[in-house]
Amino acid sequence: MTDSAYLTTENTSTPDFRVREATQDDLPDILRLVHALAEYEKEPDAVEATQDDFAAVMFPADGRPNTYGFVAEVDGEIIGIAIWFYTFSTWTGKNGIWLEDLFVNPAHRGVGAGKALLGRLAQHCRDRGLTRLEWCVLKWNEPSIGFYRSLGAKAQDEWETYRLDGQALEAFANASSA
Numbered sequence: 001m002t003d004s005a006y007l008t009t010e011n012t013s014t015p016d017f018r019v020r021e022a023t024q025d026d027l028p029d030i031l032r033l034v035h036a037l038a039e040y041e042k043e044p045d046a047v048e049a050t051q052d053d054f055a056a057v058m059f060p061a062d063g064r065p066n067t068y069g070f071v072a073e074v075d076g077e078i079i080g081i082a083i084w085f086y087t088f089s090t091w092t093g094k095n096g097i098w099l100e101d102l103f104v105n106p107a108h109r110g111v112g113a114g115k116a117l118l119g120r121l122a123q124h125c126r127d128r129g130l131t132r133l134e135w136c137v138l139k140w141n142e143p144s145i146g147f148y149r150s151l152g153a154k155a156q157d158e159w160e161t162y163r164l165d166g167q168a169l170e171a172f173a174n175a176s177s178a
Contacts, residue, residue, distance in 0.1 A: 027054050
């Protein structure tokens with residue numbers, strides 16, 4: 001597999017785009033799109049991450065990365081991102097992928113960039129023997145839910161996501177260190 005896939009869009013008035021692995025030079029654009037995603041998800045002030053934070057996990061000076069990314073670009077402009085990391089299933093004994101964020105700039109939606117980013121992740125899973133590609137979607141985000149269903153993705157309705165963060169995480173950690 002090459003590090004980029006060139007795709008022809010169905011709309012001939014839209015330029016072709018390509019999907020490739022993210023590089024350290026892409027970090028400003030990745031962070032720009034993360035901020036745009038936060039706006040879309042009605043949490044404009046929620047992003048605390050910096051370029052240095054992304055660099056530390058995606059392109060560490062020492063050790064191996066634990067977070068990865070693919071970008072979609074048109075004419076050198078990054079229009080979409082898929083940020084992900086490996087998971088592990090105790091049931092299958094194999095790794096999978098957790099897609100943390102998938103976002104395509106609204107001005108470039110409908111040309112297949114989101115599908116291409118997810119397709120690249122699916123190919124990565126297939127080529128490496130990974131058994132799962134999973135992600136969360138906000139319940140109100142009907143356009144995305146419809147898109148995911150059109151690809152054959154199924155909601156895991158029997159599972160409910162829980163999170164410990166902020167003061168609750170700190171308090172529990174402190175109470176647990178006896």
